[in-house]
Amino acid sequence: MAGHEGPPDGTPERAPGGGDDEYRSIVFDEAFVKAARLEEYSARERVGDHTPAVRSRRPQRPGASRQALVLVLLIALAFGTAIYMGVRHPYRQPGVPAAAPLRSTVVPLTPEGPVPGGAPGELIAGSPAGDFGTGAAGIELPDPAATRNFTEEQVVQALTASKDYLVTSAVDVHTLTGGNVRDIRVQLDPQQHGQFDQSLARPADDGRHAATGWMVRFDPEHVRLADESVRVDGAVTFAEVGEQELEVSADHVFVYVLRPAKASVGTPGKAEASLFTVRRQVRLRFDHDDLRDRQLELAETALTAGPLACTADAAGYLRPLLAGERDPQKTPHGTNPFATPGQLSGSLCGVLDTGQATQAS
Secondary structure (H helix, E strand, O other), X not given: OOOOOOOOOOOOOXXXXXXXXXXXXXXXXXXXXXXXXXXEOOHHHHHOOOOOOXXXXXXXXXXXXXXXXXXHHHHHHHHHHHHHXXXXXXXXXXXXXXXXXXXXXXXXXXXXXXXXXXXXXXXHHOOHHHHOEXXXXXXXOOOOOOOXXXXXXXXXXXXXXXXXXXXXXXXXXXXXOXXXXXXXXXXXXXXXXXXXXXXXXXXXXXXXXXXXHHOOOEOOOOEEEEEEEEXXXXXXXXXXXXXXXXXXXXXEEEEEEEEEOOOOOOOOOOOOEEEEXXXXXXXXXXXXXHHHHOOEEEXXXXXXXXXOOOXXXXXXXXXXXXXXXXXXXOOXXXXXXXXXXXXXXXXXXXXXXXXXXXXXX
């Protein structure tokens, strides 16, 4: 027994010191096998017509790279969406009221006789509008001051946005002639876009969907501006309403100089111009989200305008009585106090006196 250092046939191959020790550094793990470019045919496959003993395998790396790329893109998309939603913040903060629908009233003012006509300069000089400001310069803003829940800078933002809206909706030439509606829409809180779009597509004198509740605009088939300089006089105030909203109120008189869009047959030269006066009262609301997104909520508008016929449909466009014309009805409608709000707004009419004052009927 002495002197035997191992089994009779020598050390087994897989035992330490065996003949295969020099190959032990090569480890054929699963990853190595999957990465191999050659693959041996199975015994069943070798029985067939395959002469070569091995076949090439598709490299696995490109597929893995594509999967990794898709995963990276998905992560980047999710991250970008999170950032975008955080910046836009489409959901209102708790406690902030949603934008209420606009409430509007349009009251026509009828002349007691024929509408006076003349040259634009003479008409302006002979009316109270001779002392008014012109265009945007006629809309003056009050001195800003911080309120309890809004800083002075936020008040300045609200006042500036309000003036921009007033100019766009009642002074801009393209708006007055019935063409510019996009510039008004982009200023509104998106929650009011549906009501705004419906008011333009299907205007109705129901206190909610009159296009002239959102803007001053004339029927381009009926009139045109004889003077693009709109005379303006009025005041703007602001106050905090509740803890979350700042309200800006504007009360202005706008005076426009108009002519017929087409001269009537037998009218020599240019038709005489005439004045059209609009008293417009507007209430605008701003919460912190509106100020951040540079938008506003139009809460209420009240428009009294003339000369108009009491029977004129002023929901879509204003169709003024021009120089020499008179209201065929001559006297305003009676007002029925038992009428519904929608019927009441459609039956209101006033008398326009020669001093440009309004007198409710």
